[in-house]
Amino acid sequence: MFTAKDFKSDQYVRFCPGCGDHAVVNSLQKAMAELGIAPHQTVVISGIGCSSRMPHYLSTYGFNTIHGRGAAIATGVKTSHPELTVWQMSGDGDCLAIGGNHFIHSLRRNVNLNIVLFNNQIYGLTKGQYSPTSKKGFVSKSSPYGTVERPFRPAELVFGARGTFFARALDVDIQTTVSSMVAAAKHKGAALVECLVNCIIFNNGAHGWIADKEHRADRMIVLEHGKPMIFGAERNKGLVLNGWNLKAVTIGENGITEKDILVHDAHCADDTLHKKLALMEGPELPIAMGVIRDVEEESYDEAVNRQIAEVQEKSKIHCFDDLVASCEKWEM
Amino acid sequence: MDTKTSITALDNVVVRFSGDSGDGMQLTGTLFSNLSAILGNEISTFPDFPAEIRAPQGTLGGVSGFQVHLGSSKVYTPGDQADVLVAMNPAALKVNAKSIKKMGVVIIDTDSFEKQDLEKAQFKTDNPFEELGLSDTVQIIPVPLTQLTKDSLADFGMDNKSVIRSKNMFALGVVCWLFNRPIDQAIHFLGNKFGKKPDLLKANVKVLTDGYNYGNNLHLNISTFVIDKSHSMPKGTYTSINGNKATAWGLIAAAEKAGLKLFLGSYPITPATDIMQELALRKDVGAMVVQVEDEISGVCTAIGAAFAGCLAATSTSGPGLSLKSEAIGLTTMAELPLVVIDVMRGGPSTGMPTKTEQTDLLQAIYGRNGESPIVVIAASSPADCFEFTYMASKIALEHMTPVILLSDTFLANGSSLWKLPKLADMPAITPHMVPAELKGTYNVAKRDENTKIRYWAIPGMEGFEHRNMGLERDNQTGSISTQPANHAIMTENRAQKIKNIIEVIPDVTVEGCADDAELLIVGWGSTKGHLMSAMTNLNAQGHKIALAHFNYIAPLPKNTADVLHKYPKVVVCELNTGQFATYLRSQVENVHLYQCNKVEGQPFNVSELEANFLEIINK
Numbered sequence: 029m030f031t032a033k034d035f036k037s038d039q040y041v042r043f044c045p046g047c048g049d050h051a052v053v054n055s056l057q058k059a060m061a062e063l064g065i066a067p068h069q070t071v072v073i074s075g076i077g078c079s080s081r082m083p084h085y086l087s088t089y090g091f092n093t094i095h096g097r098g099a100a101i102a103t104g105v106k107t108s109h110p111e112l113t114v115w116q117m118s119g120d121g122d123c124l125a126i127g128g129n130h131f132i133h134s135l136r137r138n139v140n141l142n143i144v145l146f147n148n149q150i151y152g153l154t155k156g157q158y159s160p161t162s163k164k165g166f167v168s169k170s171s172p173y174g175t176v177e178r179p180f181r182p183a184e185l186v187f188g189a190r191g192t193f194f195a196r197a198l199d200v201d202i203q204t205t206v207s208s209m210v211a212a213a214k215h216k217g218a219a220l221v222e223c224l225v226n227c228i229i230f231n232n233g234a235h236g237w238i239a240d241k242e243h244r245a246d247r248m249i250v251l252e253h254g255k256p257m258i259f260g261a262e263r264n265k266g267l268v269l270n271g272w273n274l275k276a277v278t279i280g281e282n283g284i285t286e287k288d289i290l291v292h293d294a295h296c297a298d299d300t301l302h303k304k305l306a307l308m309e310g311p312e313l314p315i316a317m318g319v320i321r322d323v324e325e326e327s328y329d330e331a332v333n334r335q336i337a338e339v340q341e342k343s344k345i346h347c348f349d350d351l352v353a354s355c356e357k358w359e360m
Numbered sequence: 361m362d363t364k365t366s367i368t369a370l371d372n373v374v375v376r377f378s379g380d381s382g383d384g385m386q387l388t389g390t391l392f393s394n395l396s397a398i399l400g401n402e403i404s405t406f407p408d409f410p411a412e413i414r415a416p417q418g419t420l421g422g423v424s425g426f427q428v429h430l431g432s433s434k435v436y437t438p439g440d441q442a443d444v445l446v447a448m449n450p451a452a453l454k455v456n457a458k459s460i461k462k463m464g465v466v467i468i469d470t471d472s473f474e475k476q477d478l479e480k481a482q483f484k485t486d487n488p489f490e491e492l493g494l495s496d497t498v499q500i501i502p503v504p505l506t507q508l509t510k511d512s513l514a515d516f517g518m519d520n521k522s523v524i525r526s527k528n529m530f531a532l533g534v535v536c537w538l539f540n541r542p543i544d545q546a547i548h549f550l551g552n553k554f555g556k557k558p559d560l561l562k563a564n565v566k567v568l569t570d571g572y573n574y575g576n577n578l579h580l581n582i583s584t585f586v587i588d589k590s591h592s593m594p595k596g597t598y599t600s601i602n603g604n605k606a607t608a609w610g611l612i613a614a615a616e617k618a619g620l621k622l623f624l625g626s627y628p629i630t631p632a633t634d635i636m637q638e639l640a641l642r643k644d645v646g647a648m649v650v651q652v653e654d655e656i657s658g659v660c661t662a663i664g665a666a667f668a669g670c671l672a673a674t675s676t677s678g679p680g681l682s683l684k685s686e687a688i689g690l691t692t693m694a695e696l697p698l699v700v701i702d703v704m705r706g707g708p709s710t711g712m713p714t715k716t717e718q719t720d721l722l723q724a725i726y727g728r729n730g731e732s733p734i735v736v737i738a739a740s741s742p743a744d745c746f747e748f749t750y751m752a753s754k755i756a757l758e759h760m761t762p763v764i765l766l767s768d769t770f771l772a773n774g775s776s777l778w779k780l781p782k783l784a785d786m787p788a789i790t791p792h793m794v795p796a797e798l799k800g801t802y803n804v805a806k807r808d809e810n811t812k813i814r815y816w817a818i819p820g821m822e823g824f825e826h827r828n829m830g831l832e833r834d835n836q837t838g839s840i841s842t843q844p845a846n847h848a849i850m851t852e853n854r855a856q857k858i859k860n861i862i863e864v865i866p867d868v869t870v871e872g873c874a875d876d877a878e879l880l881i882v883g884w885g886s887t888k889g890h891l892m893s894a895m896t897n898l899n900a901q902g903h904k905i906a907l908a909h910f911n912y913i914a915p916l917p918k919n920t921a922d923v924l925h926k927y928p929k930v931v932v933c934e935l936n937t938g939q940f941a942t943y944l945r946s947q948v949e950n951v952h953l954y955q956c957n958k959v960e961g962q963p964f965n966v967s968e969l970e971a972n973f974l975e976i977i978n979k
Contacts (some may be wrong), residue, residue, distance in 0.1 A: 037827070039839065068822040073664070076830075083827050084840065089819040091667050092829035093660075094690050100625075100657040104664020104672070105819070107650055108623050112668065112819050130660070133653040275668060332650070336643045343644035348613045348783045351645055357599045358398045358551065360590065 030064060032057040037087045046227035048199030049078055052146060053085050054058050055202050056115075059209035063113070065357075070113045073102040075127055077119040078153050079146035079225075096127030099134040102141050110329040113213060116143045120161040125179050128160075135189035137328040138217040144209065145182055145220060148227040149234045156230035168230070180341075182222050183320070187299045193219035194306060195319045198238060199226060203255050204250050204317050211319045216320035217327045238315050242290070249314040251305065253294040253322065256286060259314050266290070268303075274304050294322040366583040367540065372431025373587060374439030375535065377528075378456050379448025381785035382414050384528035387553075388446075389426025390775075392535060395546050397600050397777060400589030401430040404889065405600075406438035406774045406963070411630070411714045411964050418472075418480035423455045426852040432588040435895060436889035438869040440775060440965040443585075444538065446531050448472060448505070448892040450481035455493040465582065466498045467534060469527065471506035497863040499582055501538075503574070505530050512570040516563050526567045528727030533571020540586050587624050594779065601778040603742040603771035604634035607675075607701055610749025612645050613781070615671040617750075618757055618789040622647045623670040627654055630713040631769045635675040655683035655818035659700065663687060667828065669818035670920040671753055674697040678707045678720045681727070681764075688762050689728040690830045692854065694804075695814040697756035697791070701749070704768040706961040715961030716769035716917065718885055721939040724764040725914050731851050733858040735759070736914040738766040738885035743778035745771055748911055750786065759861055760814045766913070768935075770963050771886045793814050803838030858915060865912045872899055877906035878926035879977050882953075884910040884940050887964055891933055894969035905973060909938075921948045930975055931956050933969065 043049040046245075074080035083090025093101050098116045106114040121200035121288060123131050123145050134141060150168065151157040151355040157170035161182065165174040186194045193215040194218070195208035203321035212219035224235040234333065238248045249259035249267070257267040264279045266289035277284045296302070302321040308314060345351050375392065378383045387409055397403045408425045415422030416584035427438035436450045443460040447453040449472040460466065478488060489495045509527040518524075536543050541725050554561035601609075615622035624647065626636040640649040648670075649662050659674040666672035676684065681702045704720045706712030724736045737752050745767055752763040794802055794815035802824045808812040817824035825836065835849045846879040870880070870896045883891045888909045895905045908923050912918070924930055924944065931954040932941040941953045956972045958964055 047924065066822070067825050068820060071668070071819045083829075087825055089825050090827040091664075091694070092827065093663070094686055094830050097656065097660040097687065100652065100660030101664035101667070103650070103652075103657075103663035104623065104625060104666075105668045106664075107661070108621060108648060108665040108670045108672075108821065109668040123907045129653050130657055133657070332648060336646060336648060338647065339643035345644040347645060348609075348616045351609070351612065351642070352782075355599045355780075356394065356549075357597050360400060360593050360596065360598050360777075 030061040030066070032061045034141060035060045035067060035087050037085055039084045039238050042081065043078065044229055046228040047078070048148065048227070049146065051199045051202060052144070052205065052223055052225060053082065055143070055205035056082070056209060057086070057203070059206045059213065062231050063084050063209050063213050064156060065113045069111070070115070071105055072115045073098050074117040075122040076153070077151070078120045079117050079119040079144075080122060082117040083185065091336070096122055096125070097130060098122065099127055099130035099143070103134055103137070103139045106139055106141055107329045107332055110140065110333055114141050116141050117146070118143065119146045120149060120159045124160040124182065124185070132185060132189040135186055135218045135220070136194055138325055140216055140327040141218050142209070142212045143218065143220045145222045146225045147182060147222055148225040148231055150227050150231035152227045152230055160179040160359065181307060182220070183303065186220050187303050187306070191216040191220060192321070192323045192325050193319070194222070194321045195220070196222045196224065196306070198224045198235065198317065199246070200239060201317070210321060211322065216324055216330070217325055237310055247314055248312055248317050251292045251294070251316055251318040251320055253292055253319065256291050257288040258286070258289055274308060274313060294319050295324070297323055367586055368583045369586050369588065371433065372429060372435060372585070373443045373585060374427060374429045374441065374458065375444045375446070376425055376427040376442040376456060377446045377529070377642065378423060378425040378452035379446075380385065380417055381410055381412065381422050382417070383424070383448045383681060384525065385424050385426050385448070388528045388532045389428055391532060391546055391549050391804070393428040393430070393775065394549060394600050395536070395541055396428070396430040396587070397598065398545050399541065400588055401432065402435035402593060402777060403600060404429045404435050404438045404774065404776050405769065405942060409714055418449050418451055418477055420451045420455055420481060420700050421522070423452050424748050425452075425456065430587060432590050433592040434893070435645045436892045437963070437966060440967055444535070446535060448531070450478050453488055454481050454483070454492065457494060460494070460498055462497050464498050465538070466494075467500060467501045467503060467531065469505035469531070470502045471857060481577050488915065488963035496869045501578070501582065503534060503535070504629055508574060509567055509569065511566045513563055516566070518563060525622055526563055529564045529567040530571035530574070533568045533573075534575045537572050537575025540584055543568060566705045568831055574968060587842055593656045593777065596779045598777045598779055600775045601743055601746070602773055602775040603739065603745040603767050604632070604703070605638050605772070606743055606745035606778065607739075607749045607765070607767060608635045608638035608642070609700065610746040611639065611671065612647060612785055613642070614750045614753030614789060615643070617786060618785060618791055620669065620671040620673055620757070620791065623672045624649045624675065625652055625658040625665070625672070626675045627652055627658045629655070629680050631760070631772045632675045632701065634772065635701060635703070655680035656687060659684040659687040662689055662698060663696060665696070666691070666698050667694070671697070671699070671714060671757060673701060675701040675703070677705045677713075678723070679710065680721060681723060682979070683739065685727050686729070688734065689730065689732050690727065691762040692732040692734055693830050694828045695854070696828075697816070698762040699749070699752050699756050700762060700764045702764055702766050703772045704766060712961045714769065715933065716886070716963060717961060718768060718887070718935040719939070719959070720766065721913070721936065724766060725943060731855065733855050734914065735761055735763040735861060737909050738911055738913055739764060739771055740885055740888035740909060740911055742771050742774045742776040746778065746781075754787065754789045755861060755864070757789055758813070759857060760792050760816060761858060766885055768886050794824060798865060802826060804828045805835050805838035807853065811860055812853050862915050862918050865915070865917055868908050868910055868912075868917045870906050870908050870922055870923060871895070871908040873904040874906050876904055877927050878904045878929060879906075879973060880923070880930045881905060881907045881973065882910070882924070882930055882932045882940075882944070883907065884913060884934065887933060887935065890964040890966055890969060894964045897966065898970055898973060903977065916947055923950050924951050929954065930974055933964065935958075935959065935963070
């Protein structure tokens with residue numbers, strides 16, 4: 029049995045005061061304790077950025093590598109040693125800009141990684157440039173007149189890459205963050221948890237619409253597999269299908285009863301509804317949180333090791349000397 | 361009636377097979393080389409093919425060649441000019457016209473020398489030999505290969521395309537006759553290749569046999585050849601191996617000797633791809649290969665595997681090495697073992713992907729940001745790619761450093777004889793694992809204070825949890841540090857660790873007239889055979905020349921300065937514009953070096969080297 033303290037390193041946490049990353053470190057340590065996997069069996073890989081400092085604050089094996097390459101390095105760790113639990117910490121710049129190629133391919137291959145994407149819609153460590161998730165028109169040091177770029181929506185990349193797991197959580201919502209991380213770790217295959225993180229210095233309030241405590245319950249919905257999609261401070265709002273689209277309704281109004289509300293099926297192989305849920309935006313619809321997609325498929329690391337074992341089982345060649353003996357040879 | 365007018369005994373001979381890239385010249389050449397090797401000859405081969413998989417038929421750009429040098433002694437190179445050329449079409453004849461020895465034998469497929477074939481090869485007349493000035497200087501064996509192959513397979517019920525594709529076997533049959541090679545062994549090889557396709561096997565054997573008999577029944581006034589068995593090779597069991605396969609097998613041997621899993625992260629790139637493909641096939645010995653999304657991922661997956669405790673490697677060529685630079689720097693900082701194989705090709709940029717060059721040397725030694733010394737080793741024959749890959753792995757694992765192994769197109773695709781090793785006879789590999797007593801106090805900065813080698817602890821080991829990184833770390837605590845004095849200490853630790861490797865690498869040996877040479881030839885990597893041949897030839901003429909050939913490039917062997925200072929004249933020969941010479945000038949004080957350079961995408965010719973050396977001697 030472990031507690032969150034067992035996963036704290038001796039390093040002083042150097043995130044800015046008020047940064048959302050503080051909450052995510054705490055959530056991750058709680059999730060690790062809940063999972064009960066020992067620090068020496070756990071590896072945390074990161075690239076570069078504020079979020080990539082994370083390994084230093086954990087008592088596990090850690091590797092703070094180079095910008096954007098976390099997914100590739102984590103793939104090497106996990107594929108060669110599938111018995112280890114491997115986490116990857118990344119940000120919207122590290123993961124979706126410089127590391128975009130490795131990111132989509134680790135999802136496509138379904139490497140059994142638990143990826144936490146800290147999405148604060150800004151480059152924080154380089155002091156405030158727009159990122160691939162910054163909203164169009166966003167003013168930053170590198171976009172003084174507003175960006176003219178269309179942002180990525182991470183969920184679309186995950187589904188486009190045939191990802192098998194997608195969850196979302198808000199930094200300050202510790203409960204959903206921890207449960208999403210635990211579910212990601214238990215998922216066999218590449219699991220992405222998009223953490224909506226506030227950068228208090230360069231992009232304060234980016235997620236303010238849902239971070240606002242007063243209205244949060246009405247503006248976000250925490251999805252749970254097998255449960256009706258109900259939300260709201262008074263738990264009287266729900267989601268229904270209206271033609272091809274999702275619609276928020278109030279139970280008790282216009283003859284709507286709880287029976288009319290959609291029930292979340294995170295295990296459905298077809299990702300159409302998962303995508304609809306993941307892309308919901310206010311003010312008409314709540315932002316979806318929790319585990320949106322969780323579909324079981326053989327992971328890459330498992331398949332690679334299985335194939336090697338199968339070949340070894342059948343082969344007459346077991347070692348280097350056997351290999352040499354098997355080649356066309358002659359005496360001189 | 362005896363149809364053979366005479367038999368000439370030769371010490372060595374060069375045969376070149378040349379045709380369209382779809383004519384099967386690589387297979388024909390390989391079979392003939394292996395056949396010769398089994399009969400006791402030394403061999404050295406060089407395939408030379410275009411980047412196009414199937415260039416337009418019959419055109420100059422589509423010519424694919426395979427040259428083999430076989431002999432009874434001292435076969436160091438695939439040879440300069442051919443004694444025998446097999447030209448499957450006029451384009452092949454034209455491309456190779458300058459590479460035929462005086463009075464050499466040219467076998468042509470007369471069925472492919474029709475008017476339209478000559479036009480495709482841009483001949484202006486209907487006499488290509490005269491046009492090339494060869495009419496009086498070569499001996500032609502005209503063979504209607506296409507028709508004879510059709511006749512040979514008339515009863516096989518095969519489609520026309522498959523029949524024509526078999527004509528390379530007819531040519532091989534004729535060549536076997538020309539060299540008095542019994543074809544039983546060739547038939548055995550074909551059995552190995554086509555065993556699973558009995559119809560195809562039968563057809564190939566039939567055409568090969570008919571080709572041999574055709575030669576036997578030719579009433580030609582041409583001498584056939586015999587080449588004596590080699591007596592200069594150490595006794596033992598041999599095979600013929602190309603550089604890429606030898607490289608892949610070197611990794612397999614090293615991983616098993618070290619008791620570690622073998623991991624290769626790679627991305628397809630000419631001419632290195634065969635290393636990945638060979639290892640992908642070798643799951644039987646546990647080799648794990650991941651073919652990833654790009655070159656950067658190739659090296660980064662390997663770094664991940666190294667962090668987790670594997671013998672990890674990545675294979676690439678020049679453009680890929682450029683992409684991997686930052687990650688190799690991470691490995692230098694993280695002090696992890698990693699083998700980076702760079703099979704050099706013609707550059708810069710995409711350059712000439714199927715051609716050979718030694719132009720990545722300075723990139724390998726210096727091509728990273730910051731002070732980031734690493735180890736660079738170069739192989740010098742197809743077979744010794746095995747030995748030097750093994751040594752690269754050993755140094756990486758024992759000294760906790762990335763090692764770049766340089767090979768090139770010439771080594772990768774060429775083959776030479778390889779004396780089969782036993783794993784038990786190979787030097788031990790002892791990875792630099794952390795001692796048990798550091799449990800609980802270990803961090804990423806912990807190292808052996810004498811050798812400066814960092815201790816390796818890998819995930820799964822309880823009590824050794826640590827954080828590694830690309831950031832500078834405190835030399836005691838292993839935590840992130842930007843403290844000025846600490847950075848100087850860490851820079852020195854990393855440099856000293858590499859310098860100390862001088863103690864475990866062998867001195868560079870001097871061959872030839874080591875005591876009294878008037879000229880020392882200096883080379884590195886794949887040019888060894890050519891330099892050795894040139895030296896041997898000139899010494900046989902009474903000159904006094906020595907050769908110092910380098911495999912260990914960074915760090916340089918201990919005796920490098922002494923060797924360079926010992927001789928009145930020193931010439932550095934390399935297939936670039938002078939990179940090793942530049943490096944030597946920076947590492948050894950007061951040296952005057954002549955240079956002999958070639959950047960044509962082709963290996964040296966022995967004759968051009970000899971001319972160059974004589975000029976320097978006579979200066």
